[in-house]
Amino acid sequence: MKKSSGFRRTLHDRFFGTKWAVLLLASVLLVFFAQTVDNKSLTQSAIVIGLGIDRTDDAFTVSTQSVVITGGAGESQSSQSYAVHTADGRTISEALDKISQKMGLLVSLSHCNVLVLSQEALRSDHALLFAPLTGTYALPEQAVVVASADTPSKVLSARTATTVASPYYIQASLLQNLGGDGLTPVTVKDFLAHSLSRSGAVCLPYVEISEMPDQPQTPDGESEGVSEFFLNKNLVVCKDSSFVIGEELAQAANLFNRRDTLGKLSPVLPTGEAVEFRVIDVRQSKKADGMSVKCKIEIAVSFMEAQNVANGGKFTPSSQVVSAAAKELEKEISDNLAECYRLSVERNADFLRLQNEVYKKAGRELPEDCLADISFGCEVKVTVKESD
């Protein structure tokens, strides 16, 4: 008995004491299983940089713009080309599979930073729309979502004068705040968070394209079909409908909803003077009291330029024109917010997210769809600071 236990002990010690044997075993296992996983190389993958989804009555039309890398490891030269492929499917996955078949490459969304949706696609159940993309196809949740007036495939395939692919332009404009005038990006995560909230409405950047009036010149002559992008408007998406709001209302709504709203604000005084401000910082404090929401927005701006001023010269933040423009800006934003509120009640689309604010206080007792019962008031304060 003792001999037997001693033997077992020795065996036990030998097995578990020899760490190197275990490490070797683990390495062999990992190497073996690595062979069983069908990893696609980069040249077998279509790296999608922009994805578009449209919808007809019974099918999704999915478009991808992908970077195709030719040339592999060890080869001295490799090149990139951009291709837009479109396919229909009863489901998004089916359409993406068809695109994979068309390309002969495996579609990978893990580097896709732009998702273009048509208004028809946005009428789908949002959670169901995004679930396969973020789950099966690994679409990053920080990808920006935009809505388009044209079909998503047209937006993706549009040529711009400054970048090789339209998704790069959209990404640069929204994520890096290069071109947005008070507009902010909406990521996949934020879209779902707002869409599934009590208010259930989201403001999406709205992309419009038109052909450039003056086409760029190249060594081969004038280019053709180069487009310009416009991202000044927003599409308000709610449960049942969607509608477009103009630049001023979109700016005001974003200043009300988001702290990271940057860009430029251009008030024009009644006497004709035009002043340009750049937004430095935005702070909102919202308070719900029963069915009433009061908000105070403090906007810090820097003065950039003034035009049409009778007495020129150097302007400072304390100059009369600048102060008057700041006051005018406060009034403009307040008026635009009031208009946003009126529009949201009229269309039953709570894109100012007033129900969210009331719900935080009122809790579960708050009735559904009570936007019309909520009163709204907003105070705007603009502070002009020295420009950099």
Add this chain to the structure above:
Amino acid sequence: MNNVAQNTDLRDCVAQRGARRHLAGLSSESTLLYNSQTGAVVLCCGIVFKVSSLPGLVSLSLQSSTLWLYIVMSAVDLVCLAATVFFAYSGADVLLSRSSGFVYRAFNALTCAYFTVKGYVYFVYAVIFLTVDLFVGIAPYIVVLVLAVPVIYLGVKGLRTVARCCEIFALLLLGIIVVNLCFLKTDADFGRNLPVFSVAPGEFLERGLRFGMWLGDLFPLMFAGIRRKKLPWIGISAGVSYSLVVIVAALAVAMYGNALPYVYNMLIRIAGFNRLSMEIGRLEWAALFVVIVMAVLGLALLFHGASESSFRAFGSALPARLLFSAAITVGVLVVPTPQDVVEFSKSDFGYVMFALAAAIAVYLFAAGTYARKKGRRSAEEERPFPEEPAENDVTSSVESEAACSSLPQEKEISADGTSSKGGCV
């Protein structure tokens, strides 16, 4: 010393147990830890499943009340941890093992089943978030085999090996989580954690207690012999760990709101939203490392807990080891849809697990108190005069005796009956 008689008695018990442990293949040194190591175990093994899969599941039931349930459950879990540590310090394990009472054996049979079931469900969670959320399309058997090997190996090697791994990884894992939180750049509205009761209080409890399975992850530490260092490492680690749990829960709701149920692993999502993502790409791999290492260590701790319980209940660790190994390999592979296990864990089964966790905590407190009283009484009877406290001993004399008695490894008896390293302080 005038408590030589009692110590000799305890050593006899330890010697007997030591011999039995050798026969059972349990290293008698494997449960001796410093409190700093125990603190590392608390961090590495106690929070991973609470900050990864759980926020989405709770949010599905409780929406904006998710954070508040987390606060309540974290408080309960802290009580469970306190009971565990109290039991470990009290030396009740040796005392009760010596008496070989039916109650203690039944208790250990229960905890053995408890740890095995928890290990199985947690393992299924790990497989789900790896195969569904991260490596889509990968065959589950690959994940099972790759994860099960280190879990079983660490579990068999014992608590000390798990604790040493935790000690090595703790700062690194904590650092990665903190860096991810510091570099987080996303739209977050902490107001989404309001109202406190998105459902009625009664319903809050009814739904919330279904998540009782996530309590008591650190119960296996009850078998540890803990040596104290000057700093209260267990308290510090518990404070840091549970603060992280609550912070992640608050952040999860603030970031996702009602979209949180679509998140399979919150830690990995947090890592995806970083300020450097445009420059150096998504840093999800860093969080993946944290989640996998913590999951392996947490599961290994449960494996060890099941082994120790089995040893005390049935005299052998082998049944638990076989059962646990089968559960996390065969058991996971034969389940047609792992999501069924997830649904089951949120069913009335959650109430049972909550009740079990509460019952185990109460038992540990009661047994610990009993052991300390008995130890104090014995000390008073055998010690007519006050005794100088031993040098370098930061615990009270009774505590040190109790702690000593809880360390069966301090005088290791090898299979041939000779004493080896260690000795009572």
